[in-house]
Amino acid sequence: MTLxxxxxxxxxxxxxxxLDVTPDNIATVELAFNSQNEAEKYLFTCYSYLPEEGExxxxxxxxxxxxxxxxxxxxxxxxxxxxxGRGNQNKxxxxxxxxxxxxxxxxxxxxxxxxxxxxxNLSRVPDLGIDLRTRWIGxxxxxxxxxxxxxxxxxxxxxxxxxxxxxxxxxSEMRVARRPVDEAVxxxxxxxxxxxxxxxxxxxxxxTEMGRLNKPIALAVKAKLLVMAASPLFNGNPDYNQxxxxxxxxxxxxxxxxxxxxxxxxxxxVAITAAEGIGTKLYKxxxxxxxxxxxxTRIQMGxxxxxxxxxxxxxxxxxxxxxxxxxxAFSMAHTDPAQSTNTGSIAVMAPTLKMVGMFYSKNGxxxxxDKTLSFTNPGELRTAVTAEKYNLIEGYRTARxxxxxxxxxxxxxxxxxxxxxxxxxxxxxxxxxxTVQTKKGQYGxxxxxxxxxxxxxxxxxxxxxWQASNAIFVxxxxxxxxxxxxxxxxxxxxxxxxQGPVAEVHTYIDKVRERAGLKSVTESWxxxxxxxxKPSTKEGMRSxxxxxxxxxxxxxxxxxxxxxxxKEAGExxxxxxxxxxxxxxxxxxxxxxxxxFSQRFVVPRDYFWxxxxxxxxxxQQLVQNPGx
Numbered sequence: 151m152t153l154x155x156x157x158x159x160x161x162x163x164x165x166x167x168x169l170d171v172t173p174d175n176i177a178t179v180e181l182a183f184n185s186q187n188e189a190e191k192y193l194f195t196c197y198s199y200l201p202e203e204g205e206x207x208x209x210x211x212x213x214x215x216x217x218x219x220x221x222x223x224x225x226x227x228x229x230x231x232x233x234x235g236r237g238n239q240n241k242x243x244x245x246x247x248x249x250x251x252x253x254x255x256x257x258x259x260x261x262x263x264x265x266x267x268x269x270x271n272l273s274r275v276p277d278l279g280i281d282l283r284t285r286w287i288g289x290x291x292x293x294x295x296x297x298x299x300x301x302x303x304x305x306x307x308x309x310x311x312x313x314x315x316x317x318x319x320x321x322s323e324m325r326v327a328r329r330p331v332d333e334a335v336x337x338x339x340x341x342x343x344x345x346x347x348x349x350x351x352x353x354x355x356x357x358t359e360m361g362r363l364n365k366p367i368a369l370a371v372k373a374k375l376l377v378m379a380a381s382p383l384f385n386g387n388p389d390y391n392q393x394x395x396x397x398x399x400x401x402x403x404x405x406x407x408x409x410x411x412x413x414x415x416x417x418x419x420v421a422i423t424a425a426e427g428i429g430t431k432l433y434k435x436x437x438x439x440x441x442x443x444x445x446x447t448r449i450q451m452g453x454x455x456x457x458x459x460x461x462x463x464x465x466x467x468x469x470x471x472x473x474x475x476x477x478x479a480f481s482m483a484h485t486d487p488a489q490s491t492n493t494g495s496i497a498v499m500a501p502t503l504k505m506v507g508m509f510y511s512k513n514g515x516x517x518x519x520d521k522t523l524s525f526t527n528p529g530e531l532r533t534a535v536t537a538e539k540y541n542l543i544e545g546y547r548t549a550r551x552x553x554x555x556x557x558x559x560x561x562x563x564x565x566x567x568x569x570x571x572x573x574x575x576x577x578x579x580x581x582x583x584x585t586v587q588t589k590k591g592q593y594g595x596x597x598x599x600x601x602x603x604x605x606x607x608x609x610x611x612x613x614x615x616w617q618a619s620n621a622i623f624v625x626x627x628x629x630x631x632x633x634x635x636x637x638x639x640x641x642x643x644x645x646x647x648x649q650g651p652v653a654e655v656h657t658y659i660d661k662v663r664e665r666a667g668l669k670s671v672t673e674s675w676x677x678x679x680x681x682x683x684k685p686s687t688k689e690g691m692r693s694x695x696x697x698x699x700x701x702x703x704x705x706x707x708x709x710x711x712x713x714x715x716x717k718e719a720g721e722x723x724x725x726x727x728x729x730x731x732x733x734x735x736x737x738x739x740x741x742x743x744x745x746x747f748s749q750r751f752v753v754p755r756d757y758f759w760x761x762x763x764x765x766x767x768x769x770q771q772l773v774q775n776p777g778x
Contacts, residue, residue, distance in 0.1 A: 179264060183274040186282075192265050193286055196293050197362075197471070199258030201248075201300070203707060204472035204629030206480055206499065210234045210246045211707035215719075218705060219500045219727050219746060221601040226498045227480060237750045241760035241778045249305060250765040255297040256311060262294035263314045288348025292368045295341035299375050302334050303711060306384075306758045306775060307393075307401040310337050327395050327771040332403050335379040342372045352428040356461060361470030361628060366428060369421035370466050370632045376417045377640050380410035380647065381715035389754040393776055401773075411647040418641035422634075425466050430634050432456070432665045433464040446540040447571050447580040449667040450561035451612065456635065457706065458611040460627040464635065468628035474609070475624055481609045482616070483564045483594055485572070485584035489616045490593035499609075500600030501563060501705065503528075503728040503743065506551060508700050509559040514663065514674035516697060521680040523554050529730075529741040534567065543567050543585045549730070549741050557667040562704050564605030566594075566730075566740070573612045590735040601746060602729020606705040635662050635702050643695045651691040659695065662702055714757055723751035752777060 182192045206212045207228045213220065214234040224232070233245045248255045268274045269286055278286075301308045307328040315324055329337075349365045378384060386406030393401045435452040443451070456464045458474075480499045484490055507528065511517055517525040528551035534542035541560045542548065548567030564570050566588045575583040588594040588603060615623040642658040649655075660670045668674065671685050671694060684690035696716065700709055713719045727747040734740040755777025766772055 179268065183268040183271075186275055186278045189265075189269060189275045189278060189286070192261070193289060196258065196262045196265055196290055199253075199255065199261070199297065200293075200469060200471050201253075202472040202629075203469055203631055204474045204477055206477055207231065208246070209707055211710035212499070212705075215710040215713065216502055216723055216725070216727065216749065217505050217709050218606065219502055219601060219729070220498045221500075222747070224498065226496050226598065227476070235749070236747065237756075239756065239760065241763055241774070244760050244762050247759070247762055248301065249759070249761055250768075251762070255301050256309070258297045259294055259311045260314055262290050262297070263311065265290045266294070267314070284348045285350060288345045289363050291341055291345035292349065292363050292371075295338045295345065296371060298334065298338050298341075299371065302331070302338065302375075303378060304759050305761065306390075307331055308334050309772075310334060312337070325769045325771040327397070327399075328401060328773065330399065330401050330403070331379070331384055335375065335384075338375055339372055342368050342375075346372075351424075360461075361468055364428075366421065366425040366430065367467045367632070369417070369424045370637055373414070373417040373421040373637060373640060374632070376410070376414040377644055378711075378715050380407075380414040380644065382717040383715045383757060385410055387717065389757075390776065393773075395773055396771065408648070411644050415641060415644035415648050418637060418644055422637050422641060425634055425637065429463060430466060431463055432634055432638075432661065433459065433462045434665060441575065441578045441580075443571070443580045444540055446557070449557045449665075451571070453558055453561035453666060454608050454610075454612065456633060457608055457630055458627050460611075460625065464633045465628075465630040466634060466637070467630070467632040469631045470628045472629040472631075474611075474626050474629055478610045478614055478624055478626075479622060481606045482614050482622075483570060483586045483588070483599070483605045483607075484616055485570045485586060485594065486616060487593040489618060492616045492618065492621075496598055497600055497605060498598060499606055499705075500602040500729060501604040501606055502602055503604075503730075504725070505700075505704060506559075506563065506604060508697065508704070509562070510556040510668070510697075510701065511678075512554045512556055513678035514556060514668040514671075515679045519679045519681055519684075522678055525551060529743060531737065531741065539569070540580055541569055543569065543587075546585075546587075547737060556701075558701055558704075562606065562608040564607040566603060570607060571612075572614070574615055588732065589737065589740050590733060592735075595732075599732055600729075601732065602727075603732045603740075604729065609705060630706070635665075636708065638662055639695060639699045639702060643692075643699070646688060646691045646695060650688045651685055655691060655695075656685070659698055662698065666702070717757075719751050719757060720753035723749050723756075725749060 182188050203209050208231060210231040212218055213232040220232065231246055239245055266287065269283060298308065307330060309326050310329050346365050346368045349363055349368055352364055353359045353362055386404060387402055390402035391404045395401060433452055433456040435448045435455060455462055479496055482497055507517060511520040511523050513520055528549060530550040531547050532550050532553055533547050534544055536544055546567045552565055552567060564586050566586060568586045570584045570586055571580045572584055577583055586594050588599050611625045611627055613625040617623060638658040638661055642655045646655045656671055675685050676682050685694060699712060713722045726745045727749060728743050728745050730740055731742050731744045758775045760775055760778035761772060766774060
């Protein structure tokens with residue numbers, strides 16, 4: 151836990167875990183492999199390039215799509231990565247440039263290659279036993295594959311760097327061309343397969359090794375790679391039929407290949423089996439935990455805990471290099487009237503009204519399909535009654551769209567008139583617990599509330615406390631880069647694309663829905679949807695799975711990449727960013743829809759990052775991504 155006063159949250163938070171162990175001065179190659187201790191430092195250097203996915207100021211997937219927004223101009227946190235969401239990407243100095251910028255993943259790959267070249271030489275590191283040597287080789291091989299995967303996801307066709315060139319190699323050999331997408335996928339997949347044979351089944355000592363690689367992590371990344379490769383952006387995309395190297399080599403296969411979905415489905419099932427084999431399961435709030443709370447709150451705490459509960463059993467890959475201190479501070483509401491004068495309030499991450507509407511009704515179907523409930527006027531005012539008191543303040547008036555929603559709505563979002571249970575609940579229960587009141591002049595408005603009027607509650611650990619004198623009490627958690635629900639939904643998606651909505655597709659969607667307190671897809675659509683036949687077709691189930699992923703993984707950085715691989719970004723990111731008028735004290739004025747920004751996504755240009763002009767000048771063999 152962390153107690154900070156007078157904080158400067160816009161700076162970098164503290165890292166945790168073994169990944170801190172990066173040498174102060176990276177040893178020269180001559181010395182780095184003379185001993186086990188020095189070689190391990192070099193391995194940690196290979197780890198040190200892992201992106202800080204839980205840091206909102208560097209991960210473009212938080213603010214780069216249509217899930218979260220900020221006030222403009224932002225004065226609380228850097229808008230560097232946010233520029234992608236605002237349509238300001240450029241090729242002169244690209245934002246979040248990991249091709250050749252300061253965070254170059256090719257530098258990471260180079261260090262992995264150096265490590266592998268030396269550690270595979272049995273004459274180096276004489277005090278390193280064969281078992282540990284084998285494991286370290288597997289870790290470096292996976293990291294090398296993973297960095298290639300991240301480049302592929304961001305840039306499309308990449309340069310494959312299997313081995314480092316000698317320092318005295320001719321310049322002509324250093325100017326290497328990009329390789330076709332299918333070739334890169336095969337290379338990465340094969341390298342992961344090789345690494346898996348050397349990695350341990352599980353991490354047994356979280357105190358010293360949490361975040362280090364194991365087989366389930368590697369297999370999960372392979373599953374994500376193959377699902378991406380089978381998706382419309384990469385699989386037979388006609389937009390890139392003319393995208394070729396200077397020698398005429400086509401970089402995208404113009405023909406759709408249905409067998410890619412089978413390979414993806416098979417990889418997902420293998421990854422699920424491996425994860426479940428070491429005890430990984432969907433997180434649910436323990437019945438014995440802390441205070442006596444209702445089932446309504448217990449379901450929500452399980453959903454929140456799947457992200458923010460440290461060492462919870464659902465997380466497959468906890469990124470211990472990635473602090474969540476800033477993320478929580480940027481997401482937390484003022485819920486305690488006694489601390490309403492705390493000027494440290496910096497809640498700037500605002501879920502958009504579009505995302506608010508994505509969550510299902512309480513009947514487990516989209517708002518537009520629910521035949522028993524109407525959401526045609528989302529800003530219509532309504533008063534919460536006693537039966538709703540664990541989700542909304544009893545007797546409080548708020549917008550209609552905040553009523554009659556599924557448990558993930560209330561676990562994921564904070565809003566004016568909403569209940570926000572925390573471990574320090576003043577009643578030691580979910581009766582008379584913390585709430586949010588954010589109209590201008592109310593205790594929750596403070597100095598800063600999110601521009602849309604909503605908070606991403608799910609990102610905040612249950613022990614977060616605003617205190618007096620601008621202090622906050624935070625329990626950090628390792629960012630959950632991959633959790634089991636993600637794999638379940640990837641498997642359902644791949645299997646549906648391969649075989650249609652067979653029984654096993656339903657099984658894995660329904661596992662996620664059951665944890666969220668919802669009935670099965672079949673029961674929900676049959677009983678409550680105006681389109682009851684929707685789950686019976688591949689196209690209908692595809693739509694259901696995509697919305698299920700959007701809801702279950704909301705605000706976790708998945709939608710940014712999902713709508714790209716689905717080739718939906720051109721539709722989804724050409725629209726208005728909207729919310730409520732949070733500068734108002736009058737309820738009738740507060741609940742008026744305000745447009746903060748009109749997004750523009752250029753197809754096909756914006757699906758991939760540009761390679762910087764500087765890198766294009768250095769390597770004349772490179773071809774630029776279409777549109778740039």
